[in-house]
Amino acid sequence: KAGVTQTPRYLIKTRGQQVTLSCSPISGHRSVSWYQQTPGQGLQFLFEYFSETQRNKGNFPGRFSGRQFSNSRSEMNVSTLELGDSALYLCASSLAAVYNEQFFGPGTRLTVL
Amino acid sequence: GQQLNQSPQSMFIQEGEDVSMNCTSSSIFNTWLWYKQDPGEGPVLLIALYKAGELTSNGRLTAQFGITRKDSFLNISASIPSDVGIYFCAGPTNAGGTSYGKLTFGQGTILTVHP
Numbered sequence: 001k002a003g004v005t006q007t008p009r010y011l012i013k014t015r016g017q018q019v020t021l022s023c024s025p026i027s028g029h030r031s032v033s034w035y036q037q038t039p040g041q042g043l044q045f046l047f048e049y050f051s052e053t054q055r056n057k058g059n060f061p062g063r064f065s066g067r068q069f070s071n072s073r074s075e076m077n078v079s080t081l082e083l084g085d086s087a088l089y090l091c092a093s094s095l096a097a098v099y100n101e102q103f104f105g106p107g108t109r110l111t112v113l
Numbered sequence: 114g115q116q117l118n119q120s121p122q123s124m125f126i127q128e129g130e131d132v133s134m135n136c137t138s139s140s141i142f143n144t145w146l147w148y149k150q151d152p153g154e155g156p157v158l159l160i161a162l163y164k165a166g167e168l169t170s171n172g173r174l175t176a177q178f179g180i181t182r183k184d185s186f187l188n189i190s191a192s193i194p195s196d197v198g199i200y201f202c203a204g205p206t207n208a209g210g211t212s213y214g215k216l217t218f219g220q221g222t223i224l225t226v227h228p
């Protein structure tokens with residue numbers, strides 16, 4: 001079974017731009033969670049989607065948004081990029097809501113200049 | 114909110130040595146997960162623990178769910194160079210009344226293995 005895939009792997013943007021990251025979960029997994037990883041803050045939860053609905057959200061500004069499609073693929077968007085948004089963005093999928101085991105993709109490394 | 118404290122922050126060991134690391138919380142967790150992350154990659158799930166007192170092995174790795182449900186331990190026996198990486202503990206978080214899809218992570222333990 002293929003693992004979680006994320007595209008692109010690397011991205012360089014400038015301040016003020018917006019960016020869209022994509023995540024394809026493991027086949028059959030319907031829950032997709034997004035995390036931001038930085039050296040200073042570690043891994044921080046952004047949001048979770050299940051059956052195209054956002055069911056949980058972390059403490060991030062409204063510039064961070066996401067969505068999930070009917071095939072469980074998910075995208076996250078960051079608008080008006082700031083330097084502090086430079087991070088590794090990780091997507092994780094799990095089989096169902098009641099299972100806590102999450103399987104991560106390789107991440108998208110975003111650099112904001 | 115719920116926080117996980119991992120220790121030690123880093124370890125430098127010789128190949129063949131055993132490794133122990135732990136994770137503690139002020140809150141009760143119903144699940145403990147241990148992940149390993151290599152540079153530039155996403156975390157890989159090593160072991161999942163679901164019951165207090167549970168001891169689970171995965172090859173040379175053994176993890177335990179503390180009986181107080183506020184801590185967990187990971188041991189690596191006979192370390193090898195490919196064990197190098199960052200090890201994270203994690204657990205589902207109920208902040209805000211729901212834990213859907215949200216894991217809280219420890220700060221990580223950086224493991225270096227000298228051949």
